[in-house]
Amino acid sequence: MLNEFKKFALKGNVIDLAVGVIIGGAFGKIVTSLVNDIIMPLIGFLLGGVNISEASIPFNGEEIMYGAFLQTVLDFLIISFSIFLFIRFFQRFKKKEEEKPTAEPTPTKEEQLLAEIRDLLKEQKRMS
Numbered sequence: 786m787l788n789e790f791k792k793f794a795l796k797g798n799v800i801d802l803a804v805g806v807i808i809g810g811a812f813g814k815i816v817t818s819l820v821n822d823i824i825m826p827l828i829g830f831l832l833g834g835v836n837i838s839e840a841s842i843p844f845n846g847e848e849i850m851y852g853a854f855l856q857t858v859l860d861f862l863i864i865s866f867s868i869f870l871f872i873r874f875f876q877r878f879k880k881k882e883e884e885k886p887t888a889e890p891t892p893t894k895e896e897q898l899l900a901e902i903r904d905l906l907k908e909q910k911r912m913s
Contacts, residue, residue, distance in 0.1 A: 813864060820860050 821838065829835050840852030892900070 812867070813860075816863050816867070817860050820856055820863060824859065825856055 837852045841848040
């Protein structure tokens with residue numbers, strides 16, 4: 786069981802996934818900072834100096850923090866759009882790589898000789 790786990794854990798895909806999760810976490814922090822520190826203050830300024838992240842509605846003695854929810858939704862939209870653009874770019878790049886024409890390999894001397902023999906046999910068959 787331990788050997789199977791080693792094989793699984795040391796495969797390239799698992800390591801790539803781990804790197805992706807770490808980078809994704811860091812990217813999420815960057816986007817959260819972008820939303821919290823740049824976008825939301827600009828939106829608040831445009832709405833007359835309102836701090837949207839602290840916007841709330843009192844309800845039955847509690848506060849419904851709809852501003853924090855809007856901020857989280859904006860985080861999600863920016864992250865999902867960024868991932869969409871990245872995947873789209875990656876797919877285009879991959880498609881261009883697939884479209885590259887592959888040069889046919891030059892036949893070896895043996896292959897050339899076999900082709901000549903084949904052609905001679907075909908010619909003899911037609912003549913008889």
